[in-house]
Amino acid sequence: MTLEFDIHGRVGDFRLRASGVLPGRGVTVLFGPSGTGKSSLLQMLAGLLPCEGHVRFDGHSWQSRHAALPVWQRPLGMLQQQPALFSHLTVAGNLEYVRKRRGGRVDVPAIVREVRIEGLLHRRVQGLSGGEAQRVALARALVGDPALLLLDEPLSAVDLPHRESLLQRIATIARRIPVLYVTHSLDELLYLADQVWLMDNGLLQDQGPVHQALASLDGPLATRSDACALLNGVMGGFDEEDHLQAVKTGQHVFWLPAAQSRETGEPVRLRIAARDVSLTRSVPEGSSILNILPVTVVAVTPCGPGQHVVRLQLDEHIVLARISSRSLRELAIQPGQRLYAQIKAVALA
Amino acid sequence: MLNNGDWLALWVGIKLALVTTAILLLLCTPLAWWLARRRVPGAALLEAIFALPLVLPPSVLGFYLLIALGPQGPGGWLAQLAGMRSLAFSFPGLVIGSVVYSLPFVLQPLKNAFVALDQRQLDMAAVAGARPLDRFVSLVLPQARPGYASAAMLGFAHTLGEFGVVLMIGGSLAGQTRVASVALYEHVEAGDYASAHRLAAVLMVISVVLLWALFRWQRRAGAQARGRGDWL
Numbered sequence: 416m417t418l419e420f421d422i423h424g425r426v427g428d429f430r431l432r433a434s435g436v437l438p439g440r441g442v443t444v445l446f447g448p449s450g451t452g453k454s455s456l457l458q459m460l461a462g463l464l465p466c467e468g469h470v471r472f473d474g475h476s477w478q479s480r481h482a483a484l485p486v487w488q489r490p491l492g493m494l495q496q497q498p499a500l501f502s503h504l505t506v507a508g509n510l511e512y513v514r515k516r517r518g519g520r521v522d523v524p525a526i527v528r529e530v531r532i533e534g535l536l537h538r539r540v541q542g543l544s545g546g547e548a549q550r551v552a553l554a555r556a557l558v559g560d561p562a563l564l565l566l567d568e569p570l571s572a573v574d575l576p577h578r579e580s581l582l583q584r585i586a587t588i589a590r591r592i593p594v595l596y597v598t599h600s601l602d603e604l605l606y607l608a609d610q611v612w613l614m615d616n617g618l619l620q621d622q623g624p625v626h627q628a629l630a631s632l633d634g635p636l637a638t639r640s641d642a643c644a645l646l647n648g649v650m651g652g653f654d655e656e657d658h659l660q661a662v663k664t665g666q667h668v669f670w671l672p673a674a675q676s677r678e679t680g681e682p683v684r685l686r687i688a689a690r691d692v693s694l695t696r697s698v699p700e701g702s703s704i705l706n707i708l709p710v711t712v713v714a715v716t717p718c719g720p721g722q723h724v725v726r727l728q729l730d731e732h733i734v735l736a737r738i739s740s741r742s743l744r745e746l747a748i749q750p751g752q753r754l755y756a757q758i759k760a761v762a763l764a
Numbered sequence: 765m766l767n768n769g770d771w772l773a774l775w776v777g778i779k780l781a782l783v784t785t786a787i788l789l790l791l792c793t794p795l796a797w798w799l800a801r802r803r804v805p806g807a808a809l810l811e812a813i814f815a816l817p818l819v820l821p822p823s824v825l826g827f828y829l830l831i832a833l834g835p836q837g838p839g840g841w842l843a844q845l846a847g848m849r850s851l852a853f854s855f856p857g858l859v860i861g862s863v864v865y866s867l868p869f870v871l872q873p874l875k876n877a878f879v880a881l882d883q884r885q886l887d888m889a890a891v892a893g894a895r896p897l898d899r900f901v902s903l904v905l906p907q908a909r910p911g912y913a914s915a916a917m918l919g920f921a922h923t924l925g926e927f928g929v930v931l932m933i934g935g936s937l938a939g940q941t942r943v944a945s946v947a948l949y950e951h952v953e954a955g956d957y958a959s960a961h962r963l964a965a966v967l968m969v970i971s972v973v974l975l976w977a978l979f980r981w982q983r984r985a986g987a988q989a990r991g992r993g994d995w996l
Binding site: 458461463485486487488489491492493495497499500501502503512513516517552555556559 | 882884885887888889890891892893894895898902903906907
């Protein structure tokens with residue numbers, strides 16, 4: 416169930432051009448600064464905005480040179496920045512609206528439970544908070560039994576405390592329905608992305624797996640001041656005395672502060688910010704830093720005045736370090752060199 | 765209270781207002797949608813033409829309608845198809861005149877209601893599988909209900925209160941084209957002030973009740989709308 420497209424079109428006064436293949440599973444994050452045409456691309460793929468070129472989904476043509484399948488015949492679900500619930504209906508009415516038209520075989524009560532809106536069903540949509548409304552909108556999208564979900568900055572109308580739970584739901588849903596997720600937030604990218612598409616100035620540029628996109632020194636992500644590396648790991652033991660949680664990635668164990676223990680063996684993502692990594696030639700003695708690991712330098716590139724970012728190999732993982740250009744010179748850092756990375760902070764993505 | 769002729773005139777007026785309002789609601793729905801939701805070249809000029817009845821003296825409008833509906837005009841040609849000599853001085857002619865005269869009072873509220881619709885909700889309805897006509901019935905109509913209520917009420921009340929146009933093209937035939945306002949005028953002409961008072965009072969009461977019902981309803985709808993969150 417892949418979405419394949421090669422389209423172009425006018426949006427306001429700039430041109431949008433994009434081609435790519437959306438993988439049939441997982442979350443693909445469409446990332447880029449505001450106003451670069453991400454939402455427009457999503458609307459073009461949905462058929463809500465006219466464009467030229469072709470779009471094919473799962474072997475069916477959604478748009479070709481001769482014809483375009485109307486929006487209401489494309490098997491997709493959509494969530495926009497604003498929930499845009501049908502304001503003359505109740506929450507249940509909003510779900511029913513879609514079920515009557517689309518959802519022949521869906522189990523609506525199961526969706527209601529999954530998105531946790533059992534208590535809201537009989538409410539009028541006007542009284543809902545931003546987070547509640549967006550959950551209802553997510554349920555409404557799922558009731559349509561979509562083969563593809565297009566999510567356009569769905570967290571922007573949701574207050575901070577409720578963002579993480581909504582992200583969790585989206586991550587769970589993405590295991591069964593492919594998701595194209597638009598955002599300009601690096602946090603959301605780190606949490607969700609399996610694939611990353613980078614967009615700038617109306618042009619869809621690089622596409623690749625998230626670990627690669629984050630660590631590519633030619634790309635825009637590795638040279639940001641908040642650049643991060645992402646490591647897949649599994650939860651290890653919990654040290655109750657020191658409140659430290661072990662996370663195993665390959666043969667290494669990272670210790671991170673945690674209030675309470677999590678289920679052992681649960682797969683997690685670790686994020687390591689490039690500015691939290693410093694480099695030494697030997698294992699320092701008497702350091703307060705818990706995570707010190709041997710690494711090999713792969714590449715170096717400047718990033719801003721007086722700063723360099725170093726790409727490091729840690730077994731099968733990539734880690735980034737952001738260091739001053741002076742340190743780079745004094746340590747004579749070059750590709751192939753073996754060093755130790757002192758990692759000041761590790762967090763769950 | 766009223767004599768039979770006055771009751772008849774009142775009934776003709778109400779019938780005219782009902783028929784006119786029904787026709788206008790049907791006619792103005794696509795027209796208002798088109799003006800509100802599409803980029804139309806020359807839309808401002810079109811709207812100016814549709815709004816003319818607001819500013820033209822009714823007698824001017826009536827005069828042109830008289831020419832158009834008379835035996836020499838396009839209305840006369842139409843009338844001959846139906847076996848009549850002319851549309852002027854007939855109930856169908858009055859309906860045509862009233863439709864023109866009351867059009868802006870129905871068009872404007874509908875257009876405003878359509879402009880105020882949330883495009884995102886319409887998009888989400890399309891994504892939910894609703895075809896255009898389905899979207900109109902299931903989303904636009906319920907959400908534009910206050911606009912339709914205003915349009916119907918204003919169209920009805922304005923047609924009921926019509927005088928100049930009716931006088932020009934109606935000719936005051938009892939049971940056909942004599943409406944209450946014209947009957948009132950004739951009472952005054954004849955010096956029958958007692959009948960005039962009674963008829964005027966009835967028209968006054970009808971107008972107040974209609975407007976009161978409309979404003980009461982709008983206040984309630986407004987109070988509901990104010991309860992909505994900004995994000996909707």
